[in-house]
Amino acid sequence: MDGYNVAVVGATGAVGRTMLKILEERNFPVKRIIPLASSRSKGQILKFMGQAVKVEEAKPSSFEGVDIALFSAGKDISLNLAPEAVKRGAVVIDNSNAFRMDPEVPLVVPEVNPQDIQKHKGIIANPNCSTIQMVIVLKPIHDRARVKRVVVSTYQAVSGTGLEAIEELKLQSKQVLEGQNPKPEVYPHRIAFNLLPHIDVFDETGYSLEEWKMIRETKKIMGDENIAVTATTVRVPVINCHSESVNIETFEKITAEQAREILASAPGIVVMDDPKNNVYPMPAYLTGRDEVFVGRIREDFTVPCGLNLWIVADNLRRGAAYNAVKIAEYLVENKLI
């Protein structure tokens, strides 16, 4: 077999670069790689499998002959170009928020609802990063004890915003340490040594779009409209890897020990839970990993059936690029492409 023509839209961004890296690492059967970006990044040279490849401007004609198009260039680009790619015969795996809640578009975490991939009509949506790592953990608990309600508070790294936010955190941290007063550019306020309870835009309910994503996407991915989620999403001065404090009420009782066993045997999860020996997941140490790490597993004694968990994952990989490539692999393995 001679492989597939794979386009990566947004190839010069934080997620796009990670997509290229993961395609390489996993030896995805790429015949030709087509890195696409905005006109601003046109002509940039990226490395892929030891070869220099030139970034082209993403436009409708870019998708001629493309088999799989991985999009991660924001909602507007996806709205404009994903239908053009589909029209030209590509299957689009889209990391933006453009199509996630479209009933015609499967929203997929391969460890949770791979079967939904088969219903696609050209576009498959990759969920929000903070949702992905949470549903991977919710799924085995739901299968065993039925999840009733989730209260989640997030601690999200700046890499989720993009490369410019990583630079801003570093620059501002240096400025604060030197006694200067940093000027925010990427975020509305300083992020260095600070917390912003603000991710994406707010609506009239007072919730942010990031919070709504966690609420709505969880139901769709889990295939259960009755799973009640409430969320508070917070940006923290961490470079990469999102963390989440998750309180779960279930219909049936599971103990902390049972939860540990269930999670340890579930796909894509590593239980890291020995707090007395200072063992729990921490974002600074998990960059580059594709698993979801769970620790601080405790019974919540305030309800008959409740658990508290602490979940950490590399948001660029597990929460974005790796999830997208896993969907592409499913298409290939199941001869859906």
Added chain:
Amino acid sequence: MDGYNVAVVGATGAVGRTMLKILEERNFPVKRIIPLASSRSKGQILKFMGQAVKVEEAKPSSFEGVDIALFSAGKDISLNLAPEAVKRGAVVIDNSNAFRMDPEVPLVVPEVNPQDIQKHKGIIANPNCSTIQMVIVLKPIHDRARVKRVVVSTYQAVSGTGLEAIEELKLQSKQVLEGQNPKPEVYPHRIAFNLLPHIDVFDETGYSLEEWKMIRETKKIMGDENIAVTATTVRVPVINCHSESVNIETFEKITAEQAREILASAPGIVVMDDPKNNVYPMPAYLTGRDEVFVGRIREDFTVPCGLNLWIVADNLRRGAAYNAVKIAEYLVENKLI
């Protein structure tokens, strides 16, 4: 009137220094200030009301003639010396965990349960910092709608650990920015650009002592054993001011708008809640303030009566020194001393 002899035990620490500052700022009627510390800090010179005062070693005889002793030097010092101070006629306001859950010792937040001060038998306990800022917000909501259950996740600043932790965060941040690999000293792991879901020691339930403090102290301060609290406490790379994501279930319904009104008219609270204009409390901007700041006030749509809140306060002041001095002021104003 010629004032009181006030001892500050742990005067050279982060909270002790703040106690001295707040006694000054509030013109507390101090006749003589007696800064006490361990033998290590003996002889250090501190400023108080423009005068240089010499730090003495804290020992039983230090409390001869002392009217009020503010302790913030850790549990062991309090266990050893607070009874000695009481024996010599002082009223002790203790910021450690030594006596908080002792049924003979009032645990007081002056905005919540000032009446408990009158029951003291020599020692009054100052609650844990993360508990104080939460109960100040819970109290007016409880009075209006009865609090049933609280799920809290904290984002706690390093100043709560002490001055050495502030230095460690700064040093490690500089090292990470310079590409070095910092060696943790104060915390078991690096705190710069990282999160530690670990505050104080863990017990066999998997909860940390900090989490238990929030659970148990809330009931005692609020005077209601039925308020169910579950907590996940996390150290974040922020210098000062603790933040909390708090989910509250009440027995009676209050809307977000009603909650905003109730909180805005409650003592010691500032509502800072206009997220569409990027207005919400943030720790980097609230050092030096004595109020508790609340924002992101939203209804939780997953339960009939629920709210989500984001609470920030200066943990050294509101969560420790200011609370202690307010207790001392209550003693003076009510002629209890």
